[in-house]
Amino acid sequence: MKQGIFRITENTPLTKNVFRLTLEGDVSAITAPGQFINIQLDGLFLRRPISVYDISPRTVTVIYKVVGRGTEQLSRMIAGDTLDVLTGLGNGYDTSVSGQRPLLIGGGVGVPPLYYLARCLIAEGKHPTVVMGFNTKDEIFAVDDFRAIGADVTVATADGSFGVRGFVTDALPSDYSYVYTCGPEPMLQAVYRTISTSGQFSFEERMGCGFGACMGCSCKTVTGYKRICKDGPVLRKEEILWEK
Amino acid sequence: MGEMNVSLCGIELKNPVIPASGTFGYGYEFAELYDINCLGTFSCKGTTREPRFGNPTPRIAECTAGMINAVGLQNPGVDRVIAEELPKLKNCFSGLVMANVSGFSVEDYAYTCERLDREEQVGWLEVNVSCPNVHGGGMSFGTDPASATAVTAAVKAKTKKPVIIKLSPNVTDIVSIAKACEAAGADGISLINTVLGMRIDIRRRRPVIANNMGGFSGPAIFPLALRMVYQVAHAVSIPVIGMGGVTCADDVIEMMLAGATAVEVGAANLVNPYTCRDIVRDLPAAMAKYGITSLSEIIGGVKSWEKT
Numbered sequence: 001m002k003q004g005i006f007r008i009t010e011n012t013p014l015t016k017n018v019f020r021l022t023l024e025g026d027v028s029a030i031t032a033p034g035q036f037i038n039i040q041l042d043g044l045f046l047r048r049p050i051s052v053y054d055i056s057p058r059t060v061t062v063i064y065k066v067v068g069r070g071t072e073q074l075s076r077m078i079a080g081d082t083l084d085v086l087t088g089l090g091n092g093y094d095t096s097v098s099g100q101r102p103l104l105i106g107g108g109v110g111v112p113p114l115y116y117l118a119r120c121l122i123a124e125g126k127h128p129t130v131v132m133g134f135n136t137k138d139e140i141f142a143v144d145d146f147r148a149i150g151a152d153v154t155v156a157t158a159d160g161s162f163g164v165r166g167f168v169t170d171a172l173p174s175d176y177s178y179v180y181t182c183g184p185e186p187m188l189q190a191v192y193r194t195i196s197t198s199g200q201f202s203f204e205e206r207m208g209c210g211f212g213a214c215m216g217c218s219c220k221t222v223t224g225y226k227r228i229c230k231d232g233p234v235l236r237k238e239e240i241l242w243e244k
Numbered sequence: 245m246g247e248m249n250v251s252l253c254g255i256e257l258k259n260p261v262i263p264a265s266g267t268f269g270y271g272y273e274f275a276e277l278y279d280i281n282c283l284g285t286f287s288c289k290g291t292t293r294e295p296r297f298g299n300p301t302p303r304i305a306e307c308t309a310g311m312i313n314a315v316g317l318q319n320p321g322v323d324r325v326i327a328e329e330l331p332k333l334k335n336c337f338s339g340l341v342m343a344n345v346s347g348f349s350v351e352d353y354a355y356t357c358e359r360l361d362r363e364e365q366v367g368w369l370e371v372n373v374s375c376p377n378v379h380g381g382g383m384s385f386g387t388d389p390a391s392a393t394a395v396t397a398a399v400k401a402k403t404k405k406p407v408i409i410k411l412s413p414n415v416t417d418i419v420s421i422a423k424a425c426e427a428a429g430a431d432g433i434s435l436i437n438t439v440l441g442m443r444i445d446i447r448r449r450r451p452v453i454a455n456n457m458g459g460f461s462g463p464a465i466f467p468l469a470l471r472m473v474y475q476v477a478h479a480v481s482i483p484v485i486g487m488g489g490v491t492c493a494d495d496v497i498e499m500m501l502a503g504a505t506a507v508e509v510g511a512a513n514l515v516n517p518y519t520c521r522d523i524v525r526d527l528p529a530a531m532a533k534y535g536i537t538s539l540s541e542i543i544g545g546v547k548s549w550e551k552t
């Protein structure tokens with residue numbers, strides 16, 4: 001984990017309420033795909049956790065949806081503004097166990113952490129298939145980015161306005177070596193019940209600190225109590241307990 | 245440079261800045277960021293007799309200038325704290341730590357304190373009496389003088405280490421409770437714990453926190469905390485540790501003027517993990533600005549207005 005001041009280089013809308021934000025600064029603490037950053041905003045007490053979409057040697061990019069006061073405030077910031085950010089939070093996905101044909105499943109704003117993951121997997125010579133679910137055509141984002149790096153992409157929309165009609169679980173291929181997923185909890189549960197291999201699931205929880213100090217984000221797992229922010233957000237399929 | 249050291253129940257601290265229980269874990273996360281030996285000491289996560297998972301999530305809610313938490317005293321239990329956490333902690337903090345103890349019966353408190361009394365790393369026992377008393381209809385021990393007395397006396401009988409009773413602000417007369425603890429043998433008082441609070445998610449018409457209510461803390465409660473520290477410090481002759489909403493060196497000085505011998509910092513650590521280090525760094529300049537040569541000399545130094 002590192003704390004740093006980052007300069008916004010872009011904050012552009014991708015859909016009506018989803019934005020791509022790129023921050024320039026010291027990103028050396030980000031060591032794995034699936035990690036997140038925690039952004040401080042003026043006038044708000046707690047930081048806002050957002051997954052890493054992509055990194056370069058001097059920048060980190062995230063994709064966020066405007067859902068409340070913090071993300072709304074963030075959406076009004078412009079290039080040149082600065083933000084206080086904690087980087088390198090969470091365990092992230094482990095790519096070493098993926099096999100040759102990993103399946104990446106994302107729903108809505110659960111899609112972002114899969115992009116840097118796909119890039120890492122491709123760099124390791126693997127062939128990821130990505131299945132993304134959205135409510136409707138107007139909410140789709142990031143598909144072109146995944147295709148541009150050579151990932152095989154399938155899109156499902158709940159209302160059938162684009163791609164496969166239905167949920168991500170209606171659009172899964174039959175042949176894959178391992179699963180990586182992130183999305184709303186009902187989607188994660190459906191994926192858990194449907195997939196035939198092992199996998200890694202990324203969870204969300206309301207956070208106090210985001211770095212393991214407050215026990216605000218704990219969950220029960222097969223291997224004991226875990227903090228979503230520090231021991232997660234990624235849990236292995238075998239350790240997940242769905243009861244609260 | 246001015247003198248920052250203070251004496252807390254007979255033990256010297258190099259400065260009065262102490263991370264508050266539950267906001268600093270066992271120190272490791274912070275030791276990754278800076279050398280936590282710059283701190284006076286720190287108060288460990290609340291420890292209970294048995295391991296506890298705590299409350300269901302969500303446990304955290306954002307508030308104006310603060311937060312609500314309903315962690316519910318998640319901790320591995322006193323046996324594992326002694327077997328695992330304290331030895332690990334030794335690698336990142338060389339001084340004496342404050343063990344924060346919670347319980348749900350008088351016997352729980354006595355048992356946990358007796359176990360911690362044997363640990364040489366533990367300098368002080370900070371006894372959190374804000375917990376519900378399972379034998380007393382769930383009312384917190386800290387809300388009536390008789391149960392606060394019972395806990396204090398039971399713990400004092402089990403330990404030679406200084407016992408600091410940590411009070412809940414959710415009472416009508418905090419002074420009477422502080423005095424009862426002093427009379428029962430407490431070596432110090434720390435205050436305040438979190439203020440009972442609530443938030444509602446308007447869209448879902450549900451409380452944000454799964455426990456419905458939780459403990460409110462952060463800068464918003466500073467004036468409330470300062471007032472209680474002032475009242476208690478003027479009513480007892482044992483040392484008082486002030487906390488509640490402290491975020492900067494000026495807040496520390498204000499708490500000390502109100503009567504605090506040392507000052508704990510809670511929620512601010514969660515937002516900016518460097519808060520305590522920065523306060524220690526900023527204190528000398530703040531002291532110079534206000535003409536303070538020794539922090540211990542300003543304890544209780546507020547010159548109250550004469551009431552007419």
Ligand SMILES: Cc1cc2nc3c(=O)[nH]c(=O)nc-3n(C[C@H](O)[C@H](O)[C@H](O)COP(=O)(O)OP(=O)(O)OC[C@H]3O[C@@H](n4cnc5c(N)ncnc54)[C@H](O)[C@@H]3O)c2cc1C
Binds near residue numbers: 036047049203204305
């Ligand atoms: C590990 C992690 C990664 C995330 N990655 C992304 C991402 O890549 N893109 C994205 O759009 N969103 C992501 N989120 C969700 C994002 O954190 C929330 O949407 C955001 O905090 C909402 O803030 P707000 O002030 O706009 O909303 P408000 O509802 O006003 O926020 C009030 C409080 O609730 C918290 N909160 C609200 N919704 C959530 C939520 N879903 N999860 C956790 N805390 C929440 C806020 O942080 C804040 O403390 C992630 C959450 C977590 C825990």
Ligand SMILES: Cc1cc2nc3c(=O)[nH]c(=O)nc-3n(C[C@H](O)[C@H](O)[C@H](O)COP(=O)(O)O)c2cc1C
Binds near residue numbers: 208215216265290
């Ligand atoms: C997440 C969190 C967990 C806490 N856990 C404990 C605890 O285990 N024991 C305790 O005595 N106080 C606990 N507290 C209370 C703090 O130690 C402190 O008394 C209170 O938060 C007021 O200080 P602040 O406004 O600086 O946060 C906790 C506070 C927070 C925010």
Ligand code: FES
Binds near residue numbers: 208215227
């Ligand atoms: S949010 Fe504080 S421990 Fe996870």
